[in-house]
Every structure is written in C-alpha cells, then in structure tokens.
Amino acid sequence: xxxxxxxxxxxxxGFFVYMKLVERGYLRYNRWDRRVRGTLRxxxxxxxxxxxxxxxxxxxxxxxxxxRPVVLVFGSCT
Numbered sequence: 001x002x003x004x005x006x007x008x009x010x011x012x013x014g015f016f017v018y019m020k021l022v023e024r025g026y027l028r029y030n031r032w033d034r035r036v037r038g039t040l041r042x043x044x045x046x047x048x049x050x051x052x053x054x055x056x057x058x059x060x061x062x063x064x065x066x067x068r069p070v071v072l073v074f075g076s077c078t
Contacts, residue, residue, distance in 0.1 A: 025037060046061065046065075046072055048060065048061050
C-alpha cells in the first residue's frame with residue numbers, strides 16, 4: 001500500500017512540475033505547438049488593422065471602436 005501511494009505521489013508531483021514548465025514556456029506541450037508569446041496583454045489597445053468582412057469588403061478596425069468598444073476573440077475549436 002505504501003508503494004502504491006509513493007508511486008502516485010511521485011507521479012502526481014512530476015505531472016504538476018511538467019505542467020508548470022509548459023505553462024511558463026520552458027517546455028513545449030507538443031511538437032505542433034507554434035504559439036509565440038506576444039506583447040499584447042489583456043486591456044491593451046488592439047493595433048489598427050485592415051480587415052476583410054465576410055462579404056469581402058475592406059474594413060478598418062479603428063472605424064469599429066470609434067462608436068463602441070470592440071472585443072476581439074482569437075481561438076480554435078479543434
């Protein structure tokens with residue numbers, strides 16, 4: 001019983017340390033991970049970009065936030 005608890009404790013501690021190293025960027029989560037830490041942080045103003053709408057029309061980001069706040073969400077659902 002003590003052996004099983006020791007293995008679980010060492011395994012759990014190792015997993016915790018591994019996840020902290022991944023979180024801080026010392027280790028990559030997987031070989032396909034291409035994320036790079038940028039300089040933008042929560043609350044910073046977004047750079048003014050030229051975008052294209054779904055209809056194919058050009059749109060400048062600054063024209064959107066003149067009237068009201070804009071929330072940009074980037075992500076993946078895969």
